[in-house]
Structure formats: structure tokens, C-alpha cells
Amino acid sequence: MALKALDIYKLLPKKNCKECGDPTCLTFAMKLAGGKADVELCPYLDEAAKSVLGATTRPPIRLVRLGIGERSFAIGEEVVLYRHEKTFYHQPGILFKIADTISPDEISAITTRVRDEFFTRVGADLRFNGIAIENASGSVDQFARAVEMVEKVADLPLVLMSADPTAMAAALTHCGTYRPLIHTATSENRKEFCTLAKQHGCPLVVRAKTIDELAQLTRDCTADGVQDLLLDLSPESLEAFIVRSTAVRQLAITRAAPDLGYPVFLDAAVMDLQDAGIVMGIAKYASVIVTSPLSPVASKTALTLRQNIYTDPQKPIQMNPGLYRVGNPGKDAPVLMTVNFSLTFFTLQGYLESTRLPCFMLIVDTEGLSVLTAVAAGKLSEMLVKDSIKKFAVEDEVSHRKLIIPGYASPLSGRIEEATGWKVMVGPRDAAEIGEYLHEEWKK
Amino acid sequence: MGFVLNFGWSGTITEVTLGATKADGGTRRLSYRIGGGKTLPFLEKTPGTSAPLIAFEICDNPQYWSPIVRDYCGDVINNSGEWAHAADTVYGADLVRLYLTSTRQRDFSDIASVGKTVETVLSRTSLPLIIEGSNEPKIDSEVFLKCGESGQGERMLLGTAEAARYRSIAAAAMAYNHSVIAQSPIDVNLAKQLNILLKEIGLARDHIIIDPYTGSLGYGFEYSYSAMERIRFSALKGDADLAMPIICSPVDTLTVKEVREAEPAIQDDIAVQWEFTTGLAAATAGAEIICVRHPRTIPLLRKAFGSLNSGNMAGKGA
Numbered sequence: 078m079a080l081k082a083l084d085i086y087k088l089l090p091k092k093n094c095k096e097c098g099d100p101t102c103l104t105f106a107m108k109l110a111g112g113k114a115d116v117e118l119c120p121y122l123d124e125a126a127k128s129v130l131g132a133t134t135r136p137p138i139r140l141v142r143l144g145i146g147e148r149s150f151a152i153g154e155e156v157v158l159y160r161h162e163k164t165f166y167h168q169p170g171i172l173f174k175i176a177d178t179i180s181p182d183e184i185s186a187i188t189t190r191v192r193d194e195f196f197t198r199v200g201a202d203l204r205f206n207g208i209a210i211e212n213a214s215g216s217v218d219q220f221a222r223a224v225e226m227v228e229k230v231a232d233l234p235l236v237l238m239s240a241d242p243t244a245m246a247a248a249l250t251h252c253g254t255y256r257p258l259i260h261t262a263t264s265e266n267r268k269e270f271c272t273l274a275k276q277h278g279c280p281l282v283v284r285a286k287t288i289d290e291l292a293q294l295t296r297d298c299t300a301d302g303v304q305d306l307l308l309d310l311s312p313e314s315l316e317a318f319i320v321r322s323t324a325v326r327q328l329a330i331t332r333a334a335p336d337l338g339y340p341v342f343l344d345a346a347v348m349d350l351q352d353a354g355i356v357m358g359i360a361k362y363a364s365v366i367v368t369s370p371l372s373p374v375a376s377k378t379a380l381t382l383r384q385n386i387y388t389d390p391q392k393p394i395q396m397n398p399g400l401y402r403v404g405n406p407g408k409d410a411p412v413l414m415t416v417n418f419s420l421t422f423f424t425l426q427g428y429l430e431s432t433r434l435p436c437f438m439l440i441v442d443t444e445g446l447s448v449l450t451a452v453a454a455g456k457l458s459e460m461l462v463k464d465s466i467k468k469f470a471v472e473d474e475v476s477h478r479k480l481i482i483p484g485y486a487s488p489l490s491g492r493i494e495e496a497t498g499w500k501v502m503v504g505p506r507d508a509a510e511i512g513e514y515l516h517e518e519w520k521k
Numbered sequence: 522m523g524f525v526l527n528f529g530w531s532g533t534i535t536e537v538t539l540g541a542t543k544a545d546g547g548t549r550r551l552s553y554r555i556g557g558g559k560t561l562p563f564l565e566k567t568p569g570t571s572a573p574l575i576a577f578e579i580c581d582n583p584q585y586w587s588p589i590v591r592d593y594c595g596d597v598i599n600n601s602g603e604w605a606h607a608a609d610t611v612y613g614a615d616l617v618r619l620y621l622t623s624t625r626q627r628d629f630s631d632i633a634s635v636g637k638t639v640e641t642v643l644s645r646t647s648l649p650l651i652i653e654g655s656n657e658p659k660i661d662s663e664v665f666l667k668c669g670e671s672g673q674g675e676r677m678l679l680g681t682a683e684a685a686r687y688r689s690i691a692a693a694a695m696a697y698n699h700s701v702i703a704q705s706p707i708d709v710n711l712a713k714q715l716n717i718l719l720k721e722i723g724l725a726r727d728h729i730i731i732d733p734y735t736g737s738l739g740y741g742f743e744y745s746y747s748a749m750e751r752i753r754f755s756a757l758k759g760d761a762d763l764a765m766p767i768i769c770s771p772v773d774t775l776t777v778k779e780v781r782e783a784e785p786a787i788q789d790d791i792a793v794q795w796e797f798t799t800g801l802a803a804a805t806a807g808a809e810i811i812c813v814r815h816p817r818t819i820p821l822l823r824k825a826f827g828s829l830n831s832g833n834m835a836g837k838g839a
Contacts, residue, residue, distance in 0.1 A: 159754060161747040198739060288524055314831035319563045319805070324526050334524050353825035356798055360746075360805045374790045377779060378738060378798040385743040386802075420741045446706050447741065449773075450734070453656060454683065507778055 082110040088130060090121040109134040112156060137330045138338050141280050141305045143170060143207070143365070144234025145255050150206055152307075152364035153340040156330055158323070161390045168387040169363050170206035171355070171379060172236055173370040174346045176213035177223035184226045187370050192231035196380060203380040209260075209367045210248070212239030221247040228252050236260050236282075236367060242269035253277035258365065260284075260342065261309055267294060271301040282342045284309035288324055292336035307342040307365060315353055318343065319361050326362045340364030352378075359383050395445035396422045400469040404435030408476040411436045411519050413504065413511075414462060415483050416443040416451050425508045432512040434519075437474060441465040448485040459489055459496035466497055481519075530757040534558040535726050535764050537700055539574075539616065540649025541676035549675060550647035553615070555809045556727075556766040560757065562807050563829045572826035573804045575819055576651055576812040577614035578772070579604045580622040581638045587775040589792045590814050601638055602645035609646040612816040613823065617642065618651035618680075618770075624664055625656055632663045639671035651678040651702070651810075654690065662689035669693035678702060678730060684715050691724045702768055704732040707744045709751040709763070716762045729765045730810065737773035738799040745769075746806045753807035769808035771799035775815070793817045801825050 086106040097118040099105040108114035109130065116122065116130045140154040150170050157163045175187055188208055195202045208227050212220040220239060227235065228251055235257035237248045245259060253276075260282040262270035267283070274281040281303050283294040291308050298306055308325060312318035322341055328334035343363040345354035351368055352375055358366040359382050371379060396417040403426065413429070415421055417440045429436060441461050443451035451457035462480075466472065480499045482490060484506030494501045505514050534556040541547025553574055558565055583591055583598040590598075597604045601619060608614045619642050621635055639652060650672065655664040666689070668679060680702035682690045687703070694701045703719060705711035712731050719729055733748040749767055756764035774780060774795040783791040796818045800811040804826070811822060 159747070159750050160743075161751055292524075315825060315828040316563055316831045319829065323561060323564060324524065327526055327528065328524055337524075348828075350825055350828055352794070352797070352821075353801055353828065356801045356825075357805065360802050374787060374794050377791075378794050381739040382742075382798055382802060385739065386746065388743050390743065390747050418741070420736070420744075444706060445708070447736070449776075450706065455658070455685075509778065 082107045085109050085130060085134065088122075088126045089119065092121060094121070096120055112136040112154075136338075137332055137335075138326075138340060139305070140167075141307065141340055141364075143236075143256060143258050143280060144232075146232050148206065148233050149256070150234060155326070155340075155362070158326055158330065160386065164389045164391060165387050167364065168383050169359060169366050170234065171366045171368060171383070172207040172209045172234070173205060174209040174211060174236075174238070174344070174367045175223070175227075175370070176211050177216075177220045178214045181226050184223060185230050188227050188230040188233065190370070191233055194376075196377060198381060198384060201384065203384060205371075205376075205380075207234035207236070209236035209238055212237075212241060212244050212248075215241075217241070217244045217247045220244045221251060224248040225251045228255075234258070236365070238367075240266060242266055242273065245270065245273055249273060249277050249279070253279065256280065258282060258307065258342075262294065262298065264290065264294065267297060268301070271298050271303045274298075274303045274305075275301070280305035280307060282307045282309050284311050286311050288321060288328070288334075288337060291325075292334060295336045295339060306339045308337065308339050309342045309344070312343075312348070315348070315350065315357050318348075318354070318357055322362045343367070355379050356382060359386055395419060396440055398440050398442040398465065398469075400471055400474065401426070401438040401440060402435070403429045403438060404433070406435040406437050406474075408474070410434075410475065411481055411515060412439055412471060412475060412479070413437070413481045414439040414441060414465075414486075416441060416446060416448050416457060418443065418445050418447045418451075421447055421508075425511065428508045428511045432515055434515055436515075437471070439465060439469065439471060439480070448483045452486055452488065457486060457489065459492040462489075462493050463496045466499070481514075528560060528757070530560055532559075532757045532759040532761070532764055534753075534756055534766055535729075535761075537727050537730060537766055538676055539651075539678055539700065541674055545676065547675045548643070548647065549649050552649060552676065556764075558753075558757075558809075562753070562805055572830045573808060573822075574615040574810045575822050575826075576616035576618045576768075576810055577608035577612055577816070577819065578618045578620060578770070578812050578814045579608060579642075580620040582622040582625070585620075585622040585625060587792075587814060589775060589780070589788055593789055593815065593817075602641040605642040605648075606645040608816075609648050612819050614819055615648065616651055616810065617646055617648050618653065618812055620653040621655065621664065621668070624654070624660060629655075629657070629660060632660070632667050635664055636667045636671040639668055643672060643675060649677070650675065651680060651812075653680045658686050661686060662692070665690045665693035666696070669697035669699055672699065673697045676700070680704070681732065682715065682719065684711065684718065687715065687719060688722065691719055691722055694728060695723060700728040700730060702730050702732050703765075704734055707734050707736065707741070707748045709733075709748055709755065712748070712752060713755075713760070713762050716765065720762070726761065726765065730768050731763070731765045732768045732770070735769045735771045735773065735799065735803060735808075737771060737777045738795055738802075739779070740773065740777055742771075742799055742802070746802060749803060749806035749808055766809040767807050768810040768812065769800060769803035770812035771796055771803065772812070772814060774799050789815070789817065793821065797821045797825075804829075 089102040310321040329338040343358040348354040536556040540549040540552035
């Protein structure tokens with residue numbers, strides 16, 4: 078059972094030496110209790126205390142890092158089943174899978190794409206994370222050559238996929254120092270793969286059909302000294318994946334099965350329905366997802382869904398209504414009215430900030446509905462706008478009487494003019510066009 | 522050794538019947554019983570648990586519809602009876618959801634035409650129906666009563682009740698034994714509140730479907746996803762006022778920038794991919810009716826739901 082912070086504190090040296098990185102032993106104890114720190118960080122703990130604390134304070138799902146350098150990423154250390162219970166911390170890496178049988182030019186093209194391609198959404202650059210190379214040829218040399226080819230093009234996190242220890246050893250001579258993920262150890266080849274993982278300090282995927290076998294494999298691997306493990310649930314259908322992945326997550330976070338406390342690996346490329354597999358992997362606890370290179374169409378939905386599921390749900394959906402400032406707006410600055418749905422607010426605010434034109438945002442209370450919904454539902458009305466202008470004393474802030482409203486609120490423009498006496502200007506429907514709009518319309 | 526997975530759930534999702542066959546006093550060729558879940562979506566091991574249902578959305582005045590769908594479906598969209606027939610026989614939907622967009626015209630007053638449209642659609646498809654009535658409180662009462670009456674005995678699903686306007690739709694549903702979609706703006710507490718309001722005026726729990734509102738992928742979907750999970754979670758924890766099946770309509774995906782401004786050559790592909798991704802993710806969060814507007818989304822969702830119910834494909838028609 079999990080210990081409380083004070084129980085943990087009693088076992089600590091109480092020196093407040095700060096060597097663990099925390100200011101006091103008590104704050105370190107609180108982190109341990111929350112599964113946010115490693116007991117090994119304390120240099121003064123005796124073995125007895127360590128063994129008591131180790132089992133109950135280490136994060137219920139191990140943090141594992143793939144790759145080195147700028148593009149390396151960490152996975153694991155998740156603590157909840159539902160994102161709304163807290164949040165999901167480490168988004169899954171999505172890696173493009175290539176066979177070692179394709180031409181060097183193709184290898185180079187796909188690697189270059191993963192290295193360079195990104196989409197910008199809501200202020201974040203979304204990228205794929207690396208390359209998985211599969212030993213489809215069965216040839217040791219060809220596998221090693223393909224890995225070498227990828228390495229030549231980019232320093233990306235890699236997954237090396239082969240069941241053959243000789244091929245794996247050959248590939249690791251090219252990239253073993255860059256923390257590639259080794260896939261995959263099964264009950265047949267576990268010994269050889271553990272030796273390779275230990276020798277190169279690489280994380281290792283273990284694969285089995287049942288969670289009992291997986292737990293046995295992780296026990297054997299840790300006994301052999303390999304701690305950074307991932308679980309391949311070997312799902313034969315989407316149902317098998319969701320059932321096993323949910324079971325692993327639940328058993329791990331409740332510490333009912335510490336041997337399952339490792340991130341989950343999903344090869345969506347071997348599933349009949351790859352796109353559906355990716356959706357399932359993102360929503361249901363996969364931490365590394367391997368897929369064939371995605372079309373531009375499928376790329377955006379995958380990356381957008383990942384961004385959605387891994388945003389922090391603790392941020393409120395509604396903004397407080399009021400008059401918000403972008404920059405230092407003066408008496409002649411434009412006033413833009415919109416709804417208090419937080420996504421609308423942040424999207425518009427982002428685009429307004431990038432225009433560098435100081436302005437006011439008049440946020441009216443539509444109970445968190447978007448513009449489109451608020452108009453359709455009658456939540457956004459001329460009376461609401463009139464009352465908001467009065468309530469937030471907008472007339473004291475600016476000398477003009479011009480209000481820019483969202484494009485989707487255009488049906489209300491006449492009624493707002495009548496009710497408020499302000500001149501209404503209908504802005505664009507899409508916040509992305511607000512910069513151009515202000516440039517062309519406001520300056521007139 | 523065997524691990525025992527125990528979430529400690531105590532609640533069950535209320536079962537709701539959609540559509541009435543001849544035996545039940547209707548004319549539908551099948552009816553569905555959804556709900557009944559006792560754990561997380563797709564973890565159900567009870568035989569007879571059904572895959573989520575796929576509803577195809579049509580309307581009776583396509584000027585309000587996405588141009589992408591209008592172009593793809595062609596002339597059939599100008600005749601809601603034929604469009605419903607295509608949804609059933611060509612697109613392969615489980616349900617048809619008819620939006621009476623004709624009522625959105627300024628000063629609409631031809632209530633009789635609403636009844637005729639519903640009757641036509643009922644005659645051109647024998648699938649269970651979902652009917653979306655007016656958007657205008659002034660004509661709500663007449664429109665919903667006319668819908669209810671025209672589909673009497675068919676056990677339809679009527680939409681959409683909201684906190685500020687639920688009385689006329691509930692009245693029509695109770696008078697003619699239909700069920701109601703209760704929509705709240707992405708908030709578990711507001712969803713519960715509306716269900717209680719509906720209960721207080723006499724609508725039975727097994728006549729309510731929750732619509733927590735589906736924001737598009739990339740534009741608020743994360744909130745909808747969590748709202749759905751929270752509703753399911755509360756229901757399984759024993760809150761009967763939230764223990765109703767969930768409907769998801771990712772219609773906003775057709776208007777997001779990525780879809781609207783796509784290259785014409787791949788615009789259909791993109792629309793389908795966004796609708797599919799949003800609908801499938803919503804199903805994992807607990808939605809049991811997934812609505813779509815692009816016909817090509819249906820087979821994709823169908824295959825995915827098949828693979829999600831690979832061990833138990835029973836229970837499609839109750």
C-alpha cells in the first residue's frame with residue numbers, strides 16, 4: 078500500500094542536505110508519496126529504508142527515455158486511467174516503420190521527412206518522433222545497413238525490430254550508444270536480448286500474448302539487470318488491445334501488479350486497421366506507437382488527436398467574462414467581442430498576440446459555448462453584448478464606438494447595433510484570419 | 522497466477538430502446554436496445570453487448586449542409602425520403618437522423634410539411650429514426666408534437682432538449698412514447714442537471730440519451746472526450762441520473778479549417794478521416810451512437826467496431 082508523506086518522512090535522514098534536489102526532506106517525502114521522485118536520489122538512505130520505500134514510492138509506471146539529444150523523448154510515469162482524474166503526462170511517441178528491404182533512397186526520404194516535417198497547432202509544433210527499422214529481410218547485413226542509412230540522415234530515436242540476436246547485435250554496433258529501443262524479447266530469446274540491452278544500456282520491449290506471461294518476462298529481465306522495459310501486448314484485434322492495455326494500466330497504477338508497471342508498445346502497422354489502431358493507442362495508454370509512414374491526411378488527425386488527449390484537462394473550459402487586454406491598448410485600440418469558451422479565447426488571443434496590434438478582447442458569458450453553438454442556441458444575444466459593454470465599462474476604456482464581432486455571429490450584427498448604439502464590424506469566421514482583417518479593415 | 526481486474530463499479534447504464542418493430546406496434550424492420558453496460562466501453566464480456574450504432578445524418582433543406590457532403594451525395598440530398606433510403610441501402614447506416622432544417626427558414630410556419638417529411642422518411646427506410654426538430658423556441662411545441670404524432674408507435678429518438686428549452690420536446694416524447702436527446706455544453710454537471718429536469722417533468726430514464734456535445738477533433742474534442750468519460754465513470758459508480766447511453770455527433774469536424782480549406786482532390790478523404798477519428802475516439806470514451814455526415818465514414822467505423830467486438834459480435838438487432 079502507498080505510504081503517506083509523513084510516514085515516508087520518518088524513514089528519511091532529516092538532514093535537509095538538498096542533495097536530492099529538494100529543499101527539505103519533507104518536500105522530498107511529499108514527492109515520493111506522489112510517485113514523482115526516485116528514492117535513489119537520497120544518498121543517505123540505508124538499504125532497509127530503501128527496500129521499504131522503493132516498492133511503494135517509485136512511480137507506478139516506470140519512466141523510460143528513448144533516443145538521445147534534441148528529439149529524445151520520455152514515456153511512462155503515468156498515474157491515472159482517465160485523463161480528467163489528473164492528466165496524462167507523457168504523450169506517446171509515434172514512429173514510422175520501414176522494412177530493411179526498401180531502397181536506400183526510400184529509407185533516406187522517410188527519415189528526412191520525420192526529421193523535418195511538423196505541423197503547428199494551437200502554438201505547438203507537432204512532429205512524428207522517430208523511425209522503426211524492421212529486419213524483414215532476415216539478413217544480418219541488410220538490417221545493419223538499413224540502420225546505418227537512417228543514422229546517416231538524422232539523429233532520431235529508433236526502434237530496432239528483429240527477433241534475431243545476431244542481427245540485433247549488428248544493428249547495435251551502429252546506434253547502440255543512442256538509446257534505441259530494442260524490439261523484441263520473448264520467452265525464447267530473452268537471455269540474449271537482455272545481454273544486448275545491458276551491454277548497450279538500451280530500453281527493451283518484451284512481448285507476450287497474456288499479461289501473466291508479460292509479468293513473468295519483466296521479472297526475468299529485471300533479475301538479469303534490465304530495468305528500462307516496455308510491454309508489447311501482441312494484440313490480434315483492437316478489442317484485444319483495449320482490453321489488455323486497460324488491464325495493464327489499471328493493475329500498474331493501483332500497484333496491484335508492479336511487474337506490469339512499464340509503458341506499453343503498440344505496432345499499429347501489423348494491425349488490419351492501422352488508423353483505428355493509432356486512435357486506440359493514443360486514447361488507451363500506448364506510449365510508443367509504430368505505424369507505416371502516414372499519408373498527409375492521416376498524419377494530421379493522428380498528431381491532433383494526440384495533442385487533444387494529452388493536453389491538461391485541469392485547465393478550465395470557461396473563461397471568466399470580462400475585458401481582457403492584448404498588449405497595452407490605448408483609447409483608439411480595437412475591441413473584439415467573443416464568447417467565453419476557453420478554446421475560442423486562447424485561439425483568438427494567440428492570433429491577436431501575433432498581430433502585435435494592441436487591442437481589447439470583450440469576453441461575454443455564453444456559459445462556455447463556442448460562437449457557432451452560442452448563436453444557434455440563442456446564448457449569444459444583443460442584450461448579452463449590451464450588458465457586457467456596460468458591466469465591464471468598455472465605454473470608459475475606448476474613445477470610439479466600434480465593435481468587432483466573430484464572423485459566425487454575423488446574423489446578430491444589426492440587432493447588436495440597435496441595442497448598443499455601437500457600430501458593428503463583422504470579423505472573420507476563423508481566428509487565423511484576424512491579423513489580416515485588422516490590417517485591412519481596422520486601419521481604414 | 523492470474524490478475525484480477527477490479528474497478529469496483531456498481532452501476533449499470535440504463536437500457537434504451539430505439540425503433541419499434543411490428544411486434545412492438547411499429548413498422549421498423551429492427552429495433553436496438555443500447556446501454557446495459559457495466560464497465561468501460563469494449564471491456565464488456567456480457568454476450569449481447571452491441572457495438573456502437575452508426576447514425577447517418579440527413580436534412581430536409583440541404584442549403585444548411587456541408588458543401589462537401591452535398592457534392593459527394595449528389596441530387597439525392599434534395600429528397601429526404603430518397604436520401605434516407607440511400608443511408609439505409611447504399612451507405613449502410615444503423616439509424617437515420619433527420620434534421621428538419623426547413624424549419625430554420627425565417628418565419629417558418631408550414632407545420633404540416635414537417636409531418637409529411639417525417640412520414641416520407643419513415644416510408645422510405647425501415648431503420649429506426651432520430652428526428653431533430655426546430656431551432657426556434659417559438660415553433661418548438663408545434664414542430665415536436667407534429668414529429669411525435671407522425672412517428673407514433675415507431676419509438677423514435679427526438680432531439681434536442683437543452684436546459685433552457687426541454688418542455689415541448691419532452692411533452693411530445695411522452696405523448697407518443699419516443700425518447701429524447703438531452704444536450705448540455707460539455708459539462709458533466711450540466712448533463713446531470715438536465716436529466717433531473719427531464720425526470721421531474723415525468724420523462725422516464727430509459728427514454729433519455731445524453732449528448733454532451735462533441736467538439737471537433739483539434740477544436741475542443743479533448744473536453745468532449747473527458748465529459749463522455751466522466752459521464753460513463755459517474756454512471757458506473759452508481760449515479761443513476763447520468764446512467765444513460767451517450768450520443769456523439771462530430772458534425773463540427775466538417776467545418777474546421779483543415780477540412781474546409783483542404784485541396785479539392787483530397788477534401789473527401791480529409792473530411793472522412795476527421796469524422797472517423799473523432800467518432801472512434803468518442804466511442805472509446807463511451808459514446809454508443811456515433812453520427813456521421815459523410816457516407817464514406819460509415820464502413821471505416823463499421824470495421825473498427827467489428828475489431829473492437831471481435832469476440833462478441835452478437836446483439837446488433839435486439
